[in-house]
Amino acid sequence: MRLCHLDDLPDGxxxxxxxxxxxxxxxxxxxxxxxxxxxxxxxPHHGTPMAWRKDAYLNAARDRIVCGAHGAQFEIHTGHCTLGPCLGQALTPVPLTIDDDGGVHLAATPFEETRP
Ligand code: FES
Known part of the structure; x- marks a missing residue:
């Protein structure tokens, strides 16, 4: 499934x-x-959405993903929680691919993968 073009994602x-x-x-x-x-x-703390406003998932330094609910911080490349109430837990990865034209796609459907 196509999400967007790489140009639609500002670097950083x-x-x-x-x-x-x-x-x-x-x-x-x-x-x-x-x-x-x-x-x-x-x-992973409460299973809730994390953005404090549309598309706002990063801290000010843009080196961590931050949950807007209680401030948990996650490494961008591993998803591991490094600070906050879900320390030791991690985000669930969503595999992505980039095609030759710069199209960004879901590599698989994570919602279906999690079904028993
Ligand atoms: S729901 Fe994310 S830190 Fe509590």
């Missing part, structure tokens, strides 16, 4: 997506150069 910034048209973003993507880091937008 984050963006949320709603690929299931659920009415809220369920995936977040952080771009670092040509590398993309995709995670489910669900904090």
């Amino acid at each position: 910034d984050s963006r949320g997506f709603d690929p299931r048209a659920s009415g809220r973003d369920t995936i977040l993507v952080v771009r670092q150069g040509r590398r993309l880091h995709g995670w489910l937008d669900a904090c």
